[in-house]
Amino acid sequence: MKNKLFEKYFVLSPYFWLVLFFFIPLAIIFKISISVSEWGMPPYQDIFLFDNGFKINTTFENYVYIFSDYYYIGSFVNSLILALISTFFCLLIGFPLAFYIATSNIKLRNILLVLVVIPFWSSFLLRVYAWKIILQNNGILNVILLNLGITSEPLQLLYNQYAVIMGIVYTYLPLMILPLYGYLNKFDLNLIEASKDLGLNRIKTFFKVILPLSVPGIVAGSLLVFIPVVGEFIIPEMLGGSDRLYYGKILWEEFFVNRNWPGASALAFSGIIILVLPIVIFQILYSRWSQKNEI
Amino acid sequence: MKSSLIKSTVIFLGLFFLYFPILVLIFYSFNENKRVMVWKGFSLRWYNELLNNEQIIEAFIISIKIAALSATFATILGVMIGYSLVRIRKIPFKSFYIFLSSTPLVLPELILGLSMLLFFISLNNVIGFPSSRGQLTIFISHVTFCIAFVAIIIQARLTDFNKNIEEAAMDLGYNYTKVLYKITLPIILPSIIAGWLLAFTISLDDLVVASFTTGPGANTLPIVVFSKVRLGLSPEVNALSAILMFSLIIIGLFYFYFNKKFKH
Numbered sequence: 317m318k319n320k321l322f323e324k325y326f327v328l329s330p331y332f333w334l335v336l337f338f339f340i341p342l343a344i345i346f347k348i349s350i351s352v353s354e355w356g357m358p359p360y361q362d363i364f365l366f367d368n369g370f371k372i373n374t375t376f377e378n379y380v381y382i383f384s385d386y387y388y389i390g391s392f393v394n395s396l397i398l399a400l401i402s403t404f405f406c407l408l409i410g411f412p413l414a415f416y417i418a419t420s421n422i423k424l425r426n427i428l429l430v431l432v433v434i435p436f437w438s439s440f441l442l443r444v445y446a447w448k449i450i451l452q453n454n455g456i457l458n459v460i461l462l463n464l465g466i467t468s469e470p471l472q473l474l475y476n477q478y479a480v481i482m483g484i485v486y487t488y489l490p491l492m493i494l495p496l497y498g499y500l501n502k503f504d505l506n507l508i509e510a511s512k513d514l515g516l517n518r519i520k521t522f523f524k525v526i527l528p529l530s531v532p533g534i535v536a537g538s539l540l541v542f543i544p545v546v547g548e549f550i551i552p553e554m555l556g557g558s559d560r561l562y563y564g565k566i567l568w569e570e571f572f573v574n575r576n577w578p579g580a581s582a583l584a585f586s587g588i589i590i591l592v593l594p595i596v597i598f599q600i601l602y603s604r605w606s607q608k609n610e611i
Numbered sequence: 612m613k614s615s616l617i618k619s620t621v622i623f624l625g626l627f628f629l630y631f632p633i634l635v636l637i638f639y640s641f642n643e644n645k646r647v648m649v650w651k652g653f654s655l656r657w658y659n660e661l662l663n664n665e666q667i668i669e670a671f672i673i674s675i676k677i678a679a680l681s682a683t684f685a686t687i688l689g690v691m692i693g694y695s696l697v698r699i700r701k702i703p704f705k706s707f708y709i710f711l712s713s714t715p716l717v718l719p720e721l722i723l724g725l726s727m728l729l730f731f732i733s734l735n736n737v738i739g740f741p742s743s744r745g746q747l748t749i750f751i752s753h754v755t756f757c758i759a760f761v762a763i764i765i766q767a768r769l770t771d772f773n774k775n776i777e778e779a780a781m782d783l784g785y786n787y788t789k790v791l792y793k794i795t796l797p798i799i800l801p802s803i804i805a806g807w808l809l810a811f812t813i814s815l816d817d818l819v820v821a822s823f824t825t826g827p828g829a830n831t832l833p834i835v836v837f838s839k840v841r842l843g844l845s846p847e848v849n850a851l852s853a854i855l856m857f858s859l860i861i862i863g864l865f866y867f868y869f870n871k872k873f874k875h
Contacts, residue, residue, distance in 0.1 A: 341729065345725065
């Protein structure tokens with residue numbers, strides 16, 4: 317009897333917290349996103365009106381407004397492209413690194429792993445700031461380029477989309493390396509030897525053996541990079557210029573500058589539906605599936 | 612021979628890429644000049660100015676306070692979730708439970724921040740609380756999104772360890788509560804500490820959610836730093852970086868120490 321009470325307490329306390337402070341806020345975003353906007357405070361009408369009998373006062377205009385304006389769609393597409401490119405570069409740099417760390421001897425492996433994680437533990441904002449210093453017109457990179465005679469005058473390296481990609485790849489790289497390492501670490505190195513013995517050359521071994529076995533790690537790492545990058549606000553704000561607008565920026569401005577709460581909520585909720593929901597559903601199905609298959 | 616050369620080169624370049632910007636940041640923190648990028652000479656001037664900058668010191672204290680409190684709450688709730696998901700079979704609406712406890716991991720901070728702010732405003736309209744936003748609202752938001760990170764660490768740990776130990780203790784006459792406090796919690800203690808440290812650094816580092824849920828008298832360190840470097844450079848922030856990097860590295864090493872300990 318006592319066990320039951322205990323279990324209830326364990327399950328229900330966090331349940332209560334998350335419903336109250338996570339689920340209800342998401343529901344409120346949805347509610348405001350289908351509210352009629354108006355001038356005032358708060359800048360939207362209630363969705364239930366009681367003045368002349370009960371009336372439901374909702375609209376999908378905020379969504380229509382967003383999805384018919386290139387300003388919003390374009391920014392979202394920009395963010396998706398940015399996330400794709402950044403994920404690709406994280407993978408390009410992260411995969412060899414994770415692979416070679418995983419194939420090192422155990423002592424070196426642990427040291428390398430700590431070395432990869434330490435920057436990740438340090439402040440995100442300050443790591444972005446570091447690139448602001450490096451990419452300045454009189455920054456260290458320009459000084460090197462000038463001294464090597466590659467350019468004759470300082471290049472404008474900051475405040476454009478390339479600086480943004482640079483900053484993102486730098487700050488998110490550990491998020492790609494860690495899950496990759498987790499999977500690569502598990503697999504049997506003898507497989508590589510075996511494939512070589514069977515006559516496959518290096519390139520074939522890579523594509524036929526190593527790559528297929530690391531797919532789960534690649535997927536996990538790519539998701540960890542891709543999703544937050546789509547909603548990234550700080551890096552484009554600090555390193556980016558006005559050449560590209562991104563989802564995070566327009567969401568921020570829609571709320572804080574335009575004070576269009578229903579519009580901002582519709583943007584946020586669309587983001588959840590398009591980006592987050594498919595992944596969450598996949599995760600739940602996957603965890604249920606793997607649980608069933610183990611028990 | 613050739614492949615080991617490639618290997619060393621890749622590892623060296625990778626680590627260089629990860630550490631070069633941090634080293635540059637720390638290097639320029641010793642620059643005497645007010646213009647960050649123009650080297651004038653070695654000096655500790657900016658460390659001195661930083662320690663006399665009341666705005667930054669105050670923000671730092673607020674951040675530490677919020678981070679410690681929210682990490683503690685998130686750890687308690689996160690341990691409960693991790694334990695429930697692995698050990699308790701009957702969870703009402705289990706998929707919903709998993710949804711609630713894992714979505715904050717993948718939800719962009721911006722959306723989370725917006726939803727929290729609109730929630731607090733709506734709550735205030737309905738019950739008159741919280742009348743203004745500040746440290747309390749940041750604390751609540753941070754707990755909410757740190758829970759998931761703790762839960763995932765605890766869940767992984769509990770899945771790993773042998774349930775038979777718990778069952779043996781039960782057979783020997785321990786009751787449910789006693790098993791939990793005498794067996795389960797001590798075994799997962801290193802993961803609990805690791806979870807707390809992770810939650811602490813996440814909260815300490817958060818800018819986006821805090822920007823949404825902040826109010827008068829609740830400027831956290833990242834908010835102050837962001838306002839200083841959004842448009843330009845600040846030598847004080849360089850000095851701050853050097854100090855913060857150093858302390859976070861120590862926390863990171865602690866985390867690894869505990870993490871490694873529980874793996875053995």
